[in-house]
Structure formats: C-alpha cells, structure tokens
Amino acid sequence: xKEVEQDPGPLSVPEGAIVSLxxxxxxxxxxxxxxxxxxxxKGPELLMYTYSSGNKEDGRFTAQVDKSSKxxxxxxxxxxxxxxxxxxxAFGSSNxxxxxxxxxxxxxxxx
Amino acid sequence: xxxVTQTPRYLIKTRGQQVTLSCSPxxxxxxxxxxxxxxxxxxxxxxxxxSETQRNKGNFPGRFSGRQFSNSRSEMNVSTLELGDSxxxxxASSPGLAATPGETQYFGPGTRxxxx
Numbered sequence: 591x592k593e594v595e596q597d598p599g600p601l602s603v604p605e606g607a608i609v610s611l612x613x614x615x616x617x618x619x620x621x622x623x624x625x626x627x628x629x630x631x632k633g634p635e636l637l638m639y640t641y642s643s644g645n646k647e648d649g650r651f652t653a654q655v656d657k658s659s660k661x662x663x664x665x666x667x668x669x670x671x672x673x674x675x676x677x678x679x680a681f682g683s684s685n686x687x688x689x690x691x692x693x694x695x696x697x698x699x700x701x
Numbered sequence: 702x703x704x705v706t707q708t709p710r711y712l713i714k715t716r717g718q719q720v721t722l723s724c725s726p727x728x729x730x731x732x733x734x735x736x737x738x739x740x741x742x743x744x745x746x747x748x749x750x751x752s753e754t755q756r757n758k759g760n761f762p763g764r765f766s767g768r769q770f771s772n773s774r775s776e777m778n779v780s781t782l783e784l785g786d787s788x789x790x791x792x793a794s795s796p797g798l799a800a801t802p803g804e805t806q807y808f809g810p811g812t813r814x815x816x817x
Contacts, residue, residue, distance in 0.1 A: 596743075622802055633705070633791050633808030634744070641802065678744060687757040687800045691736075693743035 593617050596679055596692030605701050609666040613679035613692045616660065620681040620690075623655050625664045628676045628694065637677075638664065669699045703727065705794050705809035713815045719780040722812045726773050726794030732756075733775040734799050734806065735767060738789040747790075750775055751798055779814075787816045 596613045603609055611625075622641045626634035638653040640646045646653045652665040666673055679692040706725045714720050726733050735747040746759040750769035767777045773794070779786055790813075793799070793806040 631810065633793070633810050635808065636805055639803075639805070682800050682802070684800055684802060687798065688734075688746045688749065688759065689800060689806070690746070691744035 591616055594679065594681060594690055594692045597695055598693050600696040600698060602698045602700060603669055605669060605671060605699055607669050607699070609664075609669050609673070609697060609699075611664040611666075611677050611679075611695050611697070612661060613663075614661045615681055617681070617683070617690075618660075619683045619685050621684060622682045623653070623662050624680040624682070624689075625651075625653055625662075626678040626680055626691075628678060630675075634678055666697075669697075671699050671701050674698045705792060705807055707790075707792050707809040707812050709812060710810065711813050711815075713817065714782050715817050716782055716784060718782050719778065720782060720814060722777045722779075722790055722792075722814075724775045724777070724792030724794075724809060726775070726792075727807055730794035730796050730807075731773055732795045732797060732799055732804075733769055733773065734793045734795075735775070735777050736791045736793065737761070738791055738811070739787075744791070747777070749799055756798060757800075782816045784816050787814060789813050 625638040628634040643657045650667045654663040676694040678694040732751045734749040738744045749757045769775045789811045791811045793808045795806045
C-alpha cells in the first residue's frame, strides 16, 4: 500500500463550481498536512498548512483533515480559471525529517 | 526578495553521461532540499542539506549525490545517467530544516532533464 494516495485526475469543472480534492494516507506518524499548487512550468507553492483534525479556511480555500479516517481534503469555492493547476497534498513528520507528497491532481476550470 | 533559482532550466543528455544541477536558495535560507518529479511517481524526495551537511536522504541510488556550499547554494549530481532519470528536478529552500513543524519550503522552477 502506498503511503499517500491521490487521484491524479484530470478534473474538469465549470467556472464557479465547488471543487473537492482528496488524499488518503496510511502513516499515523504524519503530524502536519499541506496543500501545494503547481502551475505549468513552475515549482509548487504552499497553499494551506494545518496540524490538527478539522477545517481551516483561507479565502476561497478550505483544508479539511480527518486523522481518524486518514484523509485530507481541499475545497475550492467559486472556482476560477486561474485555479487551473496541479494540486499536491503533502505530509510531514519531524520523526522522518522529510515531506511525502501525493502524485498531484490536475484541475482545469473552464470559463 | 529573490526567489529560489535553478540553472539550467532545460538539459538534454545521453545515457551514461553525468550532469550537475545548481540551486540558489532564498537569501537567509539555510536548508536546501532536492526532489525528482515524474508523471508516474510524482514528487519524490532526494535529499536535504542544511549548513553544508546532508541531513536526510530519500530512496535513490548512489548515482544521485549533492552538496551545499558555505553560501547555502547547492548542487546536485547524477552520474551514469539512465533513461529513467528523465524528470523535472526541483529544489526547495527553507529557513530551517524542511520537516520542522511550521517551516515553509519555497520551490524553484525546476530543471527539466531529458536523457536520450
């Protein structure tokens, strides 16, 4: 079983839709959870960072963590064409000293 | 503040050759991590350098090596290139160790390596 599973997509939605991106994980040692966004020909950039189970909101983005079920989600409200990118979930643990990334989900928001 | 820069941006090599990639971190950042990104495997951790010392290493063969200089700039070397080494190589810098809670990594644009 892979440590992190992320549906690669691609996911295509109309402008204004609510987007849900998900990752599951198997390692209980993961302590913090992140979402990165990667535009074409660019490096990933950090979108959201959270430690605990529950929801964290930042503008149109909401990160959700459920440690008991070992999954994390990123919700994008009122999606815009500029949100078209690849979204990567990432997991960290000070025990392992490294970050583990999901494969990334490619999102296209059509005007 | 200037972001993370990587050189070269594109590179074509043949099997058996070696290659050196360069990364300049954000000023003041002491940690540099390297990742390999491919469509099949996603983003995979290669190694992290902090204050010129390798602090962590991923599951890659010994053909992949790196170093960090006193100004925090880092180089990554791949010897005896194989076709499967074709990938986007990303460098990321952070003020402290990357896996420290609360630490943020900033990625460069990557070097796209094609091995023929």
